[in-house]
Amino acid sequence: MWRALKGVLLFLIVLVCGFGIYVYLHKEPDRPLADLTERWAQPPSTFIELAGMLVHLRDEGPRNDKAPIILIHGTSASLHTWDGWAQVLSQDRRVIRFDLPAFGLTGPEPNNNYTIERYAEFVVTVMDHLGVDNAILAGNSLGGYIAWSTAVLHPSRVHQLVLVDASGYPYESESVPIAFKISQHPIASVLLKDFIPKALVENSVKNVYGNPDLVSQELVERYYQLSLREGNRSALSERFKQTKPGALAASIPDIKVPTLILWGAKDKLIPLKQGERFNQEILGSQLIVFDGLGHVPHEEDPQATVDAVLSFLD
Template identity: 65%
Template structure:
């Protein structure tokens, strides 16, 4: 009996030693906006005081465009996810993108409010600050949810929608990025507050790509660095608790603006059957599926996906709402 107890104590010490080594090797303290901005807020980035936050924003293209394109990123992403689209569109169109509250360099909401209604209100506040009456609103994943929720809550501000692997319906994922799972677990989320293996971030990003080989070291660096922005890890936990499918889902069928639905056939987080549901519920909508792409098709293959956007915009010229 004494020998067995001694064995278990030895095993416990070994496990504690391994845990201590793991924590030491993967320490990831918060980083300041000033530190992160050196790499991730180069021109044309700017910080604009909106809704009580210094929102990290990029505003490119001709300011004379009366129907700007506003791009909204998804969970744990940032405005950089739209680099390819912005480069392809900004010669002819005004393109605006910003880091949502709780993500990127914008950081936490001052009231810890991550409801979908509040996110829509922030979009409206950005439009107000930039003196934009209405826009083409495009979003991926959570950003898609924010986009169509804004169209529901502020119908006169949105003239067209582009939904890219959008959330909003209650959905059953086939696979969830490991970082998302751990951030929702009360025990592991405490650990991740000060410890974050870069390999965990890499695995999670590769999980949402149709072709994981396309995930570059620079891309992993970006997701990793911006997750360390002071307050973002706590905000992520709050976002998962607060931004859930709610009553607004019953109003999707009231959306009456031209809508383009883009989806990756290899999306295992929000499978393509939900694209069909959006297409069915939004009367004036067009669905385009990309066979080889995953949950972030605009980032994985910006050239192919933005061509669909350009075609959509060409067949639906600007219509300014009053």
């Protein structure tokens, strides 16, 4: 009996030590903004001083557009997720996109405020800075949550909505990226603060794609490097604590602007029934489902999804 117990204890000690060594070998310290800008802030990127932050932003297309299109990315993404859409839309429309507080090159919000109300206020602050009175807001996941919340809290500033696998209602996921699980766990997020092997990032990105084979190493590298921006990992944990689905959801039926809802049928993070609920509660909205795509259909198949947007705008 004692020999068996000693064997189990020895196994556990080896296991813990092995895991500790693995974590140590994959520790990656935060990187300062200056180390990341050369690669990830190429023209037309600019930085604007706003609300105590240096906000990474791209503003493309004709400036005489009366209702510019603002593209809002999701959790752990960046303005680069919209590259495919921006290339097409900016030919005829003014297209504005930026890294949200807590993500990309913008980094943490100085007051550590990541409530949905603060994010909606941030969008309006960017609009004010750029002299935009009224805009079409398009958002994916958290960005969709921010887009429709802005329409609820600041209705005079939103002309139309495009919701792409948007968050907002409470939901149960079929599968959650492992990086999100670690960030949301109160103990793991502290113990594994600097632990971020590239394989973990790759696994998380593939988790939100309908076809994981489309995830390139260049794409993984972008998500990986931008997650290392100084302060982003701590901010991500706070984002999950503060921006819970459900806030303002009772006001969704009050949205009156024309709304297009795009959804990937293979979304394992936010299931399609959430898109159907948006479609039911936003009067006159249109729902388009893409059978082979996942949680980020605009990134996975930019052409098919932006074609739906062009039809909606026309």
